[in-house]
Amino acid sequence: MLSIPASCASVVQGLGPKSGIGMPLLNVPFASAASVATGIAEAFKQLGVKGRAVVWAGDGGTADIGFAAVSAAAERNSDVLYVMYDNEAYMNTGIQRSSETPKYAWTTTTPAYAGGKKEQKKDVALIMLAHGAPYVATANIAYPQDLYRKLKRAAEIEGFKFIHLFAPCPPGWSFDPSLTVEVARKAVETGYWILWEYDDGVFKLNPPSTIYADKSKRRPLKEYLKLQGRFAHLTDEQIAELEKEIDKRWDTVLKLAKAFGK
Amino acid sequence: MRQLASLKTALTGNYAVAYAVKMAKPHVIAAYPITPQTTIVEKLSEFVAKGELRASFVNVESEFSALATVYGASMAGARAFTATSSHGLFYMYEMLWWAAGSRAPIVMAVVTRTVGPPWNIHDEHNDILAIRDSGWAVAMASSVQEAFDLTVQAFRLAEKAYIPVAVGLDGFVLSHTVETLELPPQELVDEFLPPRSPNAPMPLRPGLPLTFGNIPSDDRIHAEHLKRIYWAHQEAKKAIKEIDAEYGKLLGRSYGGLVERRWLEDAKYAVVCMGAWCGDAEAAVESLRREGVPVGLMRLRFIRPFPDEEVAELEAAEKVVVFDRDITPAGGVLGREVASVLGRDKVVDVVAGIAGVDFKASDFKAAFRKALEAEKGVVLI
Structure with missing residues (x-):
């Protein structure tokens, strides 16, 4: 049972009265998905209906306008599986900056001539982890088997589940659509995107990110950035700075893996 | 006439609403505090905690989410209730239209209160009147007894007309004022208000791949939908009178309809x-x-x-x-x-x-x- 707030997914599902989605689907206001799904889950519980409330929402609908509701659903441990597909900007409205847009990236509201976005990307998955949600994971569209396993695992767990899914946007990031999987894979291979999961108190890295814990195994960040027009204006100094930021993120994740490892 | 005794008692307007909701047996209640509404949801949380009412009581982080939660529940076939006032009602604004546009049969108490600035918790009707074009049915009680009766009637109306219903009562003047009232026996309320039909007309159910609210392939589909809300309100006038008359027959009080x-x-x-x-x-x-x-x-x-x-x-x-x-x-x-x-x-x-x-x-x-x-x-x- 799917709830979708305003997003690209509102469009790609197809035009009414028909639908391209083979499951029950409720379109809902931008900021409301986590709360609507909570209501659906509670109704199913009271009515004795066997079914799962699932949210499929973008980064703007989750990390920005819908964040209060997402945080509250996690704090209540509402029985909702929440998938945030992250294309790092408001793509449906035409590429505007969100809190998930990475530093220095061009968007229509962070022009390249002014240096792109000035601020860091918000690490929503770690924030959800800090809520004490029973299951939190990151995923990436280039690794569908990992995503499939995570969705299946999340569906077994009662309570709030959060999956942060990395999803490149060809027009928004300025690359040819044929490179979508390549861009997503490079994000992992350069260490920019880290696959991990927190399940029942245990935090662990997932392959193939596991090997990139060793910095020497990571590919240079430039290989990821150069595929995308949104980073075309970056200087070597800025790229070096972003690599340092990636090192810091790895440091945090490895510490968590150590602290909450088996 | 059957021999089922009403309980003559004295309650505040807010507690009268809470008792009416309890007797309406909702499945889901979402709550966010705001004066002067708060004692309604406080009382309901007590009913749920003591096991006197079997329902999910969901504490949310905003009124917007309160309405979003009961909206999701209502679309999934549940009977659902929330309550608010003033700034809380305005914080719901987008959801109000979405719920009405979805024909979700939600009942919401609106305990009327001024709108700031300045901060003022006292009574005024601007808040409830401001939602009059959203597609909700909007009613106002004039006594504690009517606050009870109207709340029970509101569930019948909402579920018959597929229109969400706002039940208004004046902040403090009714909400916090104790008056005598008759609480009908549960059996009679059950007879007047049977459980919501779980399958009508198109609930969200696993295995039933219906999509609600996606972009129309033709704007005329949307236009027809909006016209139907107009007609639903016109037809609801008759339903309001019938429901009020039936309530009178069964529970002893009617008020004349609209x-x-x-x-x-x-x-x-x-x-x-x-x-x-x-x-x-x-x-x-x-x-x-x-x-x-x-x-x-x-x-x-x-x-x-x-x-x-x-x-x-x-x-x-x-x-x-x-x-x-x-x-x-x-x-x-x-x-x-x-x-x-x-x-x-x-x-x-x-x-x-x-x-x-x-x-x-x-x-x-x-x-x-x-x-x-x-x-x-x-x-x-």
């Missing part, structure tokens, strides 16, 4: 008002009649759907004085709505009691005389 009438048969002048202060208006009208003034009273129980036909009955009166406990840059809301039926020459709109300023029966009398002198337009007290 309006309540007093002394209108021979009235040269008519007073129109809504909400708790109609009790004071009635006392003023009674006093005027004793003085030989042929005046009657029409109390609006519903403002959506608007009782056009009932208000048109006042054509026979020489002058109609509408009391608005609200103010907009264009005057009082009810004054303009009544004038849209009767014409501007017949109607004087008295704006009074705004910002929670006390307004007594004697004030009604004085304002009535002032209104007759004004002949038409807006009189600000």
Whole structure:
């Protein structure tokens, strides 16, 4: 049972009265998905209906306008599986900056001539982890088997589940659509995107990110950035700075893996 | 008549609503605190915690989420309730339209309160009147007993017409004022209000791949949908009268449908008002009649759907004085709505009691005389 707030997914599902989605689907206001799904889950519980409330929402609908509701659903441990597909900007409205847009990236509201976005990307998955949600994971569209396993695992767990899914946007990031999987894979291979999961108190890295814990195994960040027009204006100094930021993120994740490892 | 005794007791308006909700047996309640609504959801949380009401009680982080939560529950086939006031109601604004546009049969209590700035928790009707075009049915109680009765009736109406229903009651004047009332036996409420049919008309169910609310392939589909909401409201007028009459037969009280009438048969002048202060208006009208003034009273129980036909009955009166406990840059809301039926020459709109300023029966009398002198337009007290 799917709830979708305003997003690209509102469009790609197809035009009414028909639908391209083979499951029950409720379109809902931008900021409301986590709360609507909570209501659906509670109704199913009271009515004795066997079914799962699932949210499929973008980064703007989750990390920005819908964040209060997402945080509250996690704090209540509402029985909702929440998938945030992250294309790092408001793509449906035409590429505007969100809190998930990475530093220095061009968007229509962070022009390249002014240096792109000035601020860091918000690490929503770690924030959800800090809520004490029973299951939190990151995923990436280039690794569908990992995503499939995570969705299946999340569906077994009662309570709030959060999956942060990395999803490149060809027009928004300025690359040819044929490179979508390549861009997503490079994000992992350069260490920019880290696959991990927190399940029942245990935090662990997932392959193939596991090997990139060793910095020497990571590919240079430039290989990821150069595929995308949104980073075309970056200087070597800025790229070096972003690599340092990636090192810091790895440091945090490895510490968590150590602290909450088996 | 069956021998099922009502319980005669005394409650605040808010507790009366809470008891009505309990007896309506909702599946999901979402709550966010705001004065003067809060004691409704406090009482309901107590009922749920003590096991007297089997329902999910969801504490949310905002009124927007309160309505979003009961919206999701309602779309999944549950009977669902929430309550709010003033700023909370306005924080829900987007969801109000979405819920009505989805034809979700939600019931919500609106305990009326001024809108800031400045911060002021006292009574005024601007908040509930501001949602009148959202697609919700909007009603106002005038007593603690009616707050109870209207809440029970609201679930029947919502689930029959597939229109969400806002049940208004005046902040503090009703919400925190203890009056006597009769609580009907649960059996009779059950008979009046059977459980919501879980399958009507198109619930969200696993395995049933229905999509709600996606982009229409043709804007005319959306236009037809909007027209149906208009027609649903027109048809709801009949349902409101039938439900009120049936409630009277089964539970012993009915109020006349969309309006309540007093002394209108021979009235040269008519007073129109809504909400708790109609009790004071009635006392003023009674006093005027004793003085030989042929005046009657029409109390609006519903403002959506608007009782056009009932208000048109006042054509026979020489002058109609509408009391608005609200103010907009264009005057009082009810004054303009009544004038849209009767014409501007017949109607004087008295704006009074705004910002929670006390307004007594004697004030009604004085304002009535002032209104007759004004002949038409807006009189600000």
